Amino acid sequence: MHRYTESARRYALHARLLWRAAPVHSVLNVVLVVASAATVTFGIVATGRLIGTLPAAVKAGVGSPAADRAWWWLAAAVAAYVTGPLIHAAENAVAQVVSARYLRLVFDMVAEVGTAPYGITHLEDPEVAGRLDAVKRAMRDWTFVTGVEQTWNLLATRLSGVGALVVAANWNWWAALLAAGSYALMAKVLVAWLATIFDDLLEATGNQRRQASYVRDLMTGAPAAKELRLFGLADWLVHRYSTAWRDAMTVVWRNRHRNLWPILLASAITLVVNAGVFALLARDASAGTVSLASLVTVVQALLALEAFGPLGDNQSALGRNTSTATMLVALRRRLGLPGLPARSPAAEPAEPVEPAEPVEHVEPVEPEPVPAARSAAAVIELREVTFHYPSRTEPTIERLSLHIPAGQSVAIVGINGAGKSTLIKLLCGLYPPDAGIIRIDGGDPSADEATRNRVAVIFQDFVRYHLPLRDNVGFGAHTRHDDDAVLAKALDDAGGTSLLDRLERGWDTVLSSEYAEGTDLSGGQWQRVALARALAAVAGGAGVLVLDEPTAALDVRAEAALFDRFLEVTRGMTTLLVSHRLSSVRHADRIVVIGSTDPTRTGTGIVEDGSHEELMAAGGAYARMFSLQAARFAAAGASETAVDPR
Template sequence: MHRYTETTRRYALHARLLWRAAPGHSVLNLFLVLASAGTVTFGIVATGHLVGALPAAVRAGAGSPAAGRVWWWLAAAAAAYALAPLINAGQNVVAQVVSARYLRLVFGMVADVGTAPYGIGHLEDPELAGRLDAVKRAMRDWTFVSGVEWTWGLLATRVTGLGSLILVATWNWWAALLAAGSYVLLAKVFVAWIGTIFDDLLEVTGNQRRQASYVRDLMTGAPAAKELRLFGMADWLVHRYTTAWRDAMTVVWRNRYHNLRPILGACAVMLVVNAGVFALLARDASAGTVSLASLVTLVQALLALEAFGPLGDGQSALARNTSATTMLVGLRTRLGLPDVPPHSPGAPGGNEPEPLQSTRSAAAAIDLREVTFHYPTRDEPTVERLSLHVPAGQSVAIVGINGAGKSTLIKLLCGLYPPDAGTIRIDDGDPSADEATRNRVAVIFQDFVRYHLPLRDNVGFGAHTRHDDEAVLARALEDAGGTSLLDRVEHGWDTVLSAEYAEGTDLSGGQWQRVALARALAAVAGGAGVLVLDEPTAALDVRAEAALFDRFLEVTRGMTTLLVSHRLSSVRHADRIVVIGPTDDPTRTGTGIVEDGSHEELMAAGGAYARMFSLQAARFAAAGADETAGADETAGPDETAVERR
């Protein structure tokens, strides 16, 4: 019973989505469905009367009133059978419009799950991320789209079954209900069986299928092709894929075969009931209580009661669709989003934010007070009771050992995670709750995104309110030291930065660094008052990183800037250096502020910063000496002299 109630709830959700996506076209298609069912039912009646009138017409001869009735019923049947395909064609045309708007609606709902909650914790939850991935994969399958398009054909078939049920009921009401009920029973069992299979595919096997899909993509994609061949991984990956897929599908196969028993039982009931009903009809016909016209009509109507039973691929596709949308709505509800958006998505455009009049935003102040945060997968806090004040316009470097919580601190500052305790304010605004405050922070992370989009977008995303202002973009790229890049790409700002696209191009690691830095600098024109570099230059050598940070400090002078790096020599020119890590406070288990001051002050203090700086300096000095020695051994006498000079 629970399964059947769940099926009804899913169909109700499907109807809500159709109505929300295209109410006018849905009403039109509903009208066409009723017209189609009425036409088919009338065709059954006309055919029965046509056959029933033939014997009398043959006896009376041409030109008789009996012959006239034959011609009338023949014309009626022909009109019904000619009209039905035309109605179905119109229904299919309207269904395409509904389907397109429905898909736009549900794809927008998926996008909401990924982007509407500003934080990123839900995307890092393996269970929730697995379900979201399963929904996305299901929606890429052809059966999901077919399920939308089949809705109207399935509904027309069901309504046609109602017409046939009424025709049979004029002969014997309880026989009609028994026959239709046997098909309904089979349909319900079949839908429950299909729904279980699709639910298993989405829920039970989500993680295993993701693993199998990942291994498959490794074998068939370009990124891993070199190492796959170099290390001879092909056979191992084939075995891993086979094992992962078999493990994922074991539950599906077991439930599929186990739940076949109710279907076989329902089939047996349907066969017995229909055999009895046809036998009863044959008895009445032989007794003369059913005329020839009625007999032909009733036989067609009884066969048409199959409309209440399983409807093959169309019903399977609809079950696939409703299973995916039900899980999608569950994810939205879990994240506090409305189950269905209050409005259908409109055309692109709308009211765009007004561009800023100035090309430089006011610097923002930062205040963190007693901030504590821990990741859901960890028992101990990563950051604990951390307080920090950064005046507007100051450049601050955040340093510490790996794992000290530097990147976590930046994510908290961006509002990507809300703190467990304490407050975070940027000019008195809360970045975890206020979008305007979040827009005041621009960050380039270590793993910044290399968008396969035009150069204009890769830079302009920072200044989202002035995305198309080439003067702003050019200034940002120039400040980032990437002016020469614009001259090298063939189509200027419109060049797609990916070699996977026609007329696109890829960039070197250093060039991508410049583009990412330009994106952060462009954010100033978009309203940002705090600029953060969270180790985006980790792939560069220490000299290149130091040069880039120095340039960043130069072009952002007067702005509030945070520099995060594990290379202390790169950030020593910041106004202030904050060292975070484990503190001496025995009541704390998470990160706190260990030292705070300028480079000169911290070196003079001889504490943790001075020790780390001296250790790194010694290592880089040793590396430099090895480089010089290598150059002495490989260069000739004159070359060595020139190099030393």
């Protein structure tokens, strides 16, 4: 019973989504669906009446009242069979509009799952990430789209079954109900079975099946092609893929076979019931209690009761659709989002604009160029901040306090795993702290969007967007995305002017060779584009600029040059530099060393704090790390400038 209740709940959710996406067009389609079902029912009646009048019409001859009745029913039947396809065509046309708006709605719902909760904790949760990936994959499948489009055809078919039931009930109401009920039973059982299969597929897609898909993409994609051939991995990957796929699908296959017996039983019941109903009709016809017209009409109606039964691929597609939508809504509620998004208010009509008074013609004056706005530097305050990842029991950062005045450049250094990148993510509000306070100009970045907009970061794994150069730089200042002066200034400050000069389409060049007229960039060129993106953020209101080891792939001299360039063009701004190469950040106003402050604890705190010269003179952890790196680079032939510990 629970499975059948769940099916009804899913159909109700589907109806709410349709209404939310396109209320007017949905109502129009319902009207067309009812009209379509009515024409089918009328066609059944008209055909039966036509057959019933033919013997008398033939016997009476042309021009007789009997012949006139026959001609009338013929015209009615033709009208029904001609009108039906026309209504169906109109229904499909409106359905396309509903489908497009429905898909836009659910795509927005998926996008909101990934973006509306500002933090990234939920995206790093394997279970949530797996379910989100399963929903996205299911929505790309043709059955999801087909399920939306076929909703109205399925509804029209069901309603035509209601009309057929009414017609058949005029002969024998209980026999008609019994036949319709047997079909409905089989449909219910099949829908529940399909729902189980689709749910299993979504679960498998979100876990083991996702691993199988990853291995498949390795075998068929370009990124791993070189190593796959070099190391002879083809056979191993084929075996790994088949094993992972088989393990993922075992549950699906087992449930398919285990839940088949209700379908077989329902099919047997339907067969027995319909055989009995048609035998009863044959008995009545042979006894003369059913006329020829009624016999033809009832036979058509009984056959049309199949509309209550399984409806093949269309019903399977709708099942796939409702299963996916149900998982999406459940995922949204788990993340604290409303199951369905609030309907956007209708745009209010604009106020009429009064015509301006005519003015005397004045020669236009060329405006002076306005320099890109520079945001005020921000103050950063961390007090007793503690944070641990959900997958770990020990804190990554523990009771860390740090004050950074406006306009100061600060380098955050420490050994790998000390929590440097975690600290930056906390400053961005990507994670809320477990305890303590984080403030940027008095605002909480984990709760206030305006405060978050004050921070611009280039992460180590910064995104290389397959989009035009304009977007790759302009995303830093999305409020001034189309301001060429802002973009040009940011790219010039990042040392990327020569890059712009060599691109054939300039700012509109797509930075990927996978697109026509696109181009690839070298690692160093991408570094400058990323730096320009962060510098553009200043024009967009950022008051804190952060470089979180984005130059790890560069050699030490190139990294040092880029960091020095960054400090030069951001002088007066609040800047944070994160790097494991100490020679690259020694010119910062202040260096903060984070690490374990208590051997009995795993959390990170501040170990040392001061300028490069002060920390070297202190001879502590920073001096030891710097000297060790300097000796290593000197032994490797690095330049004296890059490693000079002065």
